[in-house]
Amino acid sequence: MSQVQKPTFKEKYDNFINGEFVAPVKGKYFDNVSPVDGKVFTKAARSSEEDVNLALDAAHAAFPAWSTTSATERSNMLLKIAQVMEDNFEYLATLETIDNGKPIREARAADIPYCIDHFRYFAGVIRADEGTISEHDKDTVSIALHEPVGVVGEIIPWNFPLLMLAWKVAPALAAGCTAVVKPAEQTPTSVMCFMELIKDVLPKGVLNIVTGFGAEAGEALATSNRVAKLSFTGSTETGRKVMHNAAENIIPLTLELGGKSPNVFFSSVADQDDNFFDKAIEGALMFALNQGEICTSPSRILVQEDIADKFIEKMQERLAAVKTGHPLDPETMIGSQVSKAQFEKIMNYIKIGREEGAEVLAGGEAGNYEGEIKDGYYIQPTVLKGKNDMRVFQEEIFGPVVSLTTFKTVEEAIEIANDTSYGLGAGVWSRDAHELYQVPRAIQAGRVWVNQYHTYPAHAPFGGVKESGFGRENHKMALDHYRVVKNMLISYSKDAVGLF
16 A cells, blocks of 8 residues: 655744734744654744743633633534544644654544544533532522633643644533643644644634643643643643642642553453454554553553463464554554654663563564664564563553563452552453453553453543542543533522521
């Protein structure tokens, strides 16, 4: 199959503020490097506090009108955004590939369809949303109404530039909030190109995008006392700082942070050499989806001891069949890491694993490709066999590296699965109905995939526990993070209470 052609990019991209593309106040830009080939393909605005404040000005000016816009109108605009994405499907998939390094096969199959799904879902949910009314006595009624919190600040990561934008923007706009969004410094261009497509859909100032570095634009947004709510997805370390800032300003916050998710395979998966066993092996390889750059990546594999040899052999065979190559080739199954810094971090963890005594069952080296992509940031899918107390089992690597260990009993599996400071995702694979319910309930994670992994439907709540954060994205409950309840307690009695 022929390789998809790169789009033509502008020399530089400005911020999107108040419905217009606006140059950064200080006139600074920074290079946007494509991890596909390690080359600069455009420049992005290097924003400062001044740019963030301009965006906040626009969002505050737009909020009164947007917050009182009918649910029907807001819904219709979200539907229009979804339709624009569908009409530009191939272009958007290509943008993510160039910006992030993921294979276009994956962007087509997951990222862009999920984006569309989320905008359409929240367009539907807001139409169906209702408040409540209750009668306290014959003369007293309580009405609970949902009102938008105001202007929200949203900081998105680089692993899913457009999907994470959809996750945060769709419920915020549906709820009636206006937003200032700071994309990751590694992947700003896909977001700005997307804004070029939808710039006329929303009223001016409703959605504002400011690009730049985390320590500059990101910090300016996170520390501002002009936002009514913060939403952050990123590392646990940075999340702590964002949480501190929110506490200083006494504003609500949702955090989606790091993970070291266990993927648990019980003996029964190998009872038959059938489609389900094949599915389980594919489930084990999900650690390499998006090059392992997913906060819920199943980066720890726990296999019951009596099937370990057979399971590992099947895994190795499946890994050997993973097609490598140019990310714009529709048949390529694994792409590049997002940046040189990320590449070096992952390679260092592989070195640490070897030093800890982990056995390398697959991979363990850089991609070392030739031709156009020889300078890209590629790493072979890597399997390290060891013990759960090793650093490679405990620390988030965020790359195509999985740490594998074995267990004897159900109790031991649960103990190992929970032996981590994180609690974002987990997977449980079994043919036993009791294990399929009891083990997920015992695992400390916000989401447990059962006999599957890495599906992200809009109508399923996503979020973590422990050091993986709090709050929920997706599902109708996400709306409540962007709203407050207005309670009207109404007396219909004409008589005085009699206290004074």
